[in-house]
Amino acid sequence: MDKQNNICAFINCNIIDGKFENDMIKEGVILVENSDGIGKIKSLGNKNEVSIPKDCKIVDLKGKYVLPGLINAHVHLFGDGKPNSPEEVKRTPDENLKYMKSSVGKYLIKETMKKNAMAALHAGVTTFRSVGDPFYYDLEVRDEIKNGAEVGPTMLCAGPMICITGGHGYKFVSEAIDSPWEGRKEVRNHIYNGTDLIKIANTGGVTDSKKIGEAGRAEMTYDEIAAICDEAHRAGYLVASHCQSTKGLKEALRGGVDTIEHGAEMDDEVISLFKHNPNSLRGYSSLTPTFLTIYYISGLSTKYTKLTDIQLANGKIIEKRMISGFKTALKEGIKLALGTDAAMPYVTHYGTWKELKLDVKYGATNEQAIMIATKSNAEILGIDKEVGTLEPGKFADFIAVDGNPVEDLNYLGNPYMVVKSGNILEKTNDYIIPEVEELIKGLDNNL
Ligand SMILES: [Zn+2]
Incomplete structure (x- = not known):
């Protein structure tokens, strides 16, 4: 999809910031500032801690779990x-x-x-x-x-x-x-x-x-x-x-x-x-x-x-x-x-x-x-100043998945949403190679 220019609030999500120092943030909000197609995290936290600017684009993540890309x-x-x-x-x-x-x-x-x-x-x-x-x-x-x-x-x-x-x-x-x-x-x-x-x-x-x-x-x-x-x-x-x-x-x-x-x-x-x-x-x-x-x-x-x-x-x-x-x-x-x-x-x-x-x-x-x-x-x-965890100032590279991946890694297999530098990727399964999947199915079940 095309690169965006705006401020966007991703709301109603459980945030795993990737630092694993504190508990997961429930009812979280991630505020992303896009400029020239590059979106960086402006702030993130519980909905009571992050104030959402007026005229901001809102993306409701419907209780999904967000973690770093x-x-x-x-x-x-x-x-x-x-x-x-x-x-x-x-x-x-x-x-x-x-x-x-x-x-x-x-x-x-x-x-x-x-x-x-x-x-x-x-x-x-x-x-x-x-x-x-x-x-x-x-x-x-x-x-x-x-x-x-x-x-x-x-x-x-x-x-x-x-x-x-x-x-x-x-x-x-x-x-x-x-x-x-x-x-x-x-x-x-x-x-x-x-x-x-x-x-x-x-x-x-x-x-x-x-x-x-x-x-x-x-x-x-x-x-x-x-x-x-x-x-x-x-x-x-x-x-x-x-x-x-x-x-x-x-x-x-x-x-x-x-x-x-x-x-x-x-x-x-x-x-x-x-x-x-x-x-x-x-x-x-x-x-x-x-x-x-x-x-x-x-x-x-x-x-x-x-x-x-x-x-x-x-x-x-x-x-x-x-x-x-x-x-x-x-x-x-x-x-x-x-x-x-x-x-x-x-x-x-x-x-x-x-x-x-x-x-x-x-x-x-x-x-x-x-x-x-x-x-x-x-x-x-050597890129930890830009990516790797969800923190203000870093690129808004994250994925939203249906359940808590810390409890079950299988949730990572089919992300609900992928966000790269603040840009929401259009969901597609076109890249999946059926003949490969067919052959490895059994082995994947034993992972
Ligand atoms: Zn190699």
């Missing part, structure tokens, strides 16, 4: 959750690469990316971070959405990952470096091209593995990681790393990586580096598990995921490691983010809310899961 710290925009099409599977890797770089390929990939971004927003994900997409297409999509007439999500984009020659994502979603100085040069390239952060792959991954044990193999050397982190931090950029083994964790954290994506078993040195990391940008590092992707990979036949038996076996190894890392992080008070790895087989951009349920399955409370997906994610991504 969800943030997804780990997505890829190039895929919508449907596994590779038969044409893609038939083409050789070189043919696929040629297609992706062609003008038709680029156009179609960018269209998919835009659709995915909007699917996320309509499902209540008001901000997300893309951490590895081909050829900087994500930056183009980010800028086109930002400058477009339609209201879009806030997007933080990494551009392509940085890996070693032959490493995770090589050629398709990663640029290769093979020395510390090549690492520095690639960081400079990324910053010049306008990325919001740097994403590296310091270990191998599941979906392009060809040998058992390749996922999690320490690929990038400590010297390369340290050079990349130093270069990025000099310019104030955070570094995220795809990392799936204890050895990889040690090298990444020692080198200064700020956010560890996926994770693995932690020993004492790893735990202490997460909490106090002298080489990180802010003195600590955080963990982003991505359970949903591994849940579908291990729960569905390779007939559907289009993975090889080796990739499936690697996925099951990584699943155990990720669960172990998350449990340790919860116990030790390591800062946690929430991500889904959307684009992987059956992980849709509108399915982010399910990751909260998996956090709970592995030991978090509902309240903790909500906090990880909102306040904690905002802090980790």
